[in-house]
Amino acid sequence: MAMSTSALKKIIQNGIRDLPEEGLKMVADFVLFIRVRLAHEKDLDEEKMMKFLSKELEQLSASETAHLEEEFENYEKDFPIEQIRK
Secondary structure: OOOOHHHHHHHHHHHHOOOOHHHHHHHHHHHHHHHHHHHHHOOOOHHHHHHHHHHHHHHHHHHHHHHHHHHOOOHHHHOOHHHHHO
């Protein structure tokens, strides 16, 4: 019996939830590889492939930026300068 798309997505989401950054980078590389391979199978020309890769990298960069902003959201409140100097 084949799994549904939503079930597969849930398995992937749960599988990467607690991966360290290095593991997440590996998953991101693999996802990009799969997308490129699937796009190649559809005979995309080089210009479309470059646009696709550029878009994927922009999205990855945006998600990394959002993650960093979230990590440091309350940094000044949680780690005031006075506490660090002591």
